Amino acid sequence: MIMTDINWTHWSDLAVQAGINIVSAIVLWVVGRWFIGLAGRLMEEQLVARKLDPTLRRYAHSFLSVSLTVVLVIAMLGFFGVQTASFAAIIGAAGVAIGLAWSGLLANFAAGIFLVVLRPFKVGDVVSVAGISGTVREVGLFSTIIDTPDNVMTLIGNNKIFSDNIQNFSANGYRRVDLKTQLAASADHVLAIQLLRDKIAAIPNVLAEPAITVDLLEFSPLGPVLAVRPCCQPAHYWQVYFDSNRLIRETLAAADFPAPEQAMVVRQG
Incomplete structure (x- = not known):
């Protein structure tokens, strides 16, 4: 009878502790996400005040949100006693592997940032890039959308655009x-x-x-x-x-x- 009471008490303590951990995790996640959202809004206000390009603002907002979310997850694991050093190493190794596998996408991403910063063309310009001529509909994260004169939507990798000649027919006055x-x-x-x-x-x-x-x-x-x-x-x-x-x-x-x-x-x- 005593043994049964001890087991019941032990499992009760574990259940209470698990419940506390779950509630704590939820609270940490909600509070952390709220702070991440607040940081994103504050950064957005500053970027808008500085009249930064909307596409670059989206890049910056996405990067900040993903980075802070990773930090939040690692902090939560550390709070509950998980060895975060090995976890961070695993994330780093996975990042390297993904980077090697997705080198083309990363090159397009980097070229997209240069296109937004250097602005050789903007949405609405008539251009000839990577052998395609048409009107720029969107400068995206990894690719640019061109509407050709025969109204065909064409997606071109940003790295291919940035590494080739760019002709902007709308840049000059005539x-x-x-x-x-x-x-x-x-x-x-x-x-x-x-x-x-x-x-x-x-x-x-x-x-x-x-x-x-x-x-x-x-x-x-x-x-x-x-x-x-x-x-x-x-x-x-x-x-x-x-x-x-x-x-x-x-x-x-x-x-x-x-x-x-x-x-x-x-x-x-």
Whole structure:
């Protein structure tokens, strides 16, 4: 009977101690997470006050939250008597293994930070990166989303973008539209130049400065080739491109310019 009472008392003490440990763990976790949330909010306020880029703010917030959560877990284990030194070593070794396995992802992550800090482009810019041209929809943690002109969403690894050439068509105040037109060998190129310069200047969104360039570019077997180069704001590039092409055809046809024809000279000796 005495033995039974001792066993009951022993198991009761263990149950009470386990209950206390569970409650303590819950309290520590709740309080710790509250402090982590508070730290995140305070950091967010400081970053917003400094007008830091939203993407970089998300990076910083995620890094702080994950780091403090790992510290909280290790602190809880230490509080309950678990040897945290070996646990930290295991985490470090796992981190190294994961880093080696995910080296590509880490490279993309690092490149993403550089893209946000250096800002070679921003959301909404028209760019050409890693062989893909389109409009930037999002600069993400590991990849950048590009919408191509035919409306295809394309994800490109940030490391591939950062290690290749980057062309930003929206960065400067204007773009030059480069067109060519072939004249017949018998055509009056001086008249063609004047007509095209006057007509293209009237196209909507063509800039007066820099001035339109219409001049002789080269000669082909068909005759002289004219360079037609109006300038416009980046957002109007394709509108000016197509309107200029259409106007070149209509202007030369209305002025009765001869169509270029391949000529062949046969000599009999």
